[in-house]
Amino acid sequence: ILTLKLPDGATVNVQVHTMGITDHHGVSGVIFYFKNLGLIHELEQNLHRSMKYGLISQLASSIGHEIRNPLSSLAIHTEIIKNMVGKSIRDPDRLQKIHKSLHILNVEIERLQSMIDQFFNLAKSREIELSYENINDLIEETIALVQQQAYERNIRIQCQYANHVPMVKISRDKIKQVIINIILNSFDAMPEGGDLRIRTVHEDGRVKIAIQDTGLGIPEDIQQHIFEFYFTTKENGGGIGLAISRKIVEAHEGELYFESREGKGTTFYIDLPTNVN
Ligand SMILES: Nc1ncnc2c1ncn2[C@@H]1O[C@H](COP(=O)(O)OP(=O)(O)OP(=O)(O)O)[C@@H](O)[C@H]1O
Numbered sequence: 001i002l003t004l005k006l007p008d009g010a011t012v013n014v015q016v017h018t019m020g021i022t023d024h025h026g027v028s029g030v031i032f033y034f035k036n037l038g039l040i041h042e043l044e045q046n047l048h049r050s051m052k053y054g055l056i057s058q059l060a061s062s063i064g065h066e067i068r069n070p071l072s073s074l075a076i077h078t079e080i081i082k083n084m085v086g087k088s089i090r091d092p093d094r095l096q097k098i099h100k101s102l103h104i105l106n107v108e109i110e111r112l113q114s115m116i117d118q119f120f121n122l123a124k125s126r127e128i129e130l131s132y133e134n135i136n137d138l139i140e141e142t143i144a145l146v147q148q149q150a151y152e153r154n155i156r157i158q159c160q161y162a163n164h165v166p167m168v169k170i171s172r173d174k175i176k177q178v179i180i181n182i183i184l185n186s187f188d189a190m191p192e193g194g195d196l197r198i199r200t201v202h203e204d205g206r207v208k209i210a211i212q213d214t215g216l217g218i219p220e221d222i223q224q225h226i227f228e229f230y231f232t233t234k235e236n237g238g239g240i241g242l243a244i245s246r247k248i249v250e251a252h253e254g255e256l257y258f259e260s261r262e263g264k265g266t267t268f269y270i271d272l273p274t275n276v277n
Pocket residue numbers: 181185186189213215216217218226227231232233234236237238239240241242243266
């Protein structure tokens with residue numbers, strides 16, 4: 001392992017591998033292979049965070065995209081090189097070696113491509129199940145999961161349900177996860193305890209869930225960042241909860257937004273359409 005100093009002054013830890021290339025004349029070349037350990041460490045950390053939140057399939061599909069693009073570029077350029085060397089290199093012995101290497105490159109690229117495809121399909125195949133749900137019942141059920149924690153943290157939960165809310169077509173588990181994420185954030189925002197008010201509203205063909213806390217509020221200068229992946233102000237936070245929640249709500253063609261005043265509290269709104277196909 002080596003520590004390299006980059007031109008901009010930053011340092012990076014790399015692991016160096018060497019590989020000799022031999023032919024019948026003996027060693028004809030050496031390949032140095034540098035592995036950026038910092039990057040790998042960062043990827044591992046992201047992986048851990050993501051596993052924690054069952055996010056792995058999302059991560060898999062984004063990695064799938066990220067790897068497919070350079071892979072197809074590799075495939076195209078090996079093809080270009082193949083055409084060019086055929087015209088510019090006369091020595092048949094060398095030409096044969098180059099073609100052999102290019103063939104290996106092609107085979108490896110294809111192997112990676114099919115690996116990525118399999119992985120990608122695996123990630124995609126976990127279909128989300130939609131069902132018609134009564135939002136009020138879903139909230140009751142969700143509160144039951146956090147009631148004990150609320151009690152321990154000296155937080156009172158009050159509910160106010162709209163009458164006759166229509167059934168909403170949703171992924172039950174995912175919307176439950178969103179509600180839990182928001183409630184747990186509210187708990188964190190009320191370290192001395194407080195009130196959590198949950199309301200449902202039915203208007204204009206939409207069902208709205210409002211989750212209001214009497215916590216610290218969200219400082220104005222960070223308000224625009226709270227939905228970003230890995231944005232957190234907590235020592236042990238992952239910065240995942242709201243990012244994933246917004247994705248889930250948007251996947252339901254709904255909206256997730258908030259109002260907040262520092263020192264007063266915050267209200268999050270989960271706004272869902274009732275006529276989704
Ligand atoms: N109800 C709230 N009151 C005050 N600040 C909040 C509230 N909800 C979210 N935040 C702020 O938004 C940030 C991002 O929230 P998010 O749920 O995405 O991540 P986290 O709670 O920090 O970590 P994780 O949810 O991954 O454990 C929080 O760190 C906090 O600063």
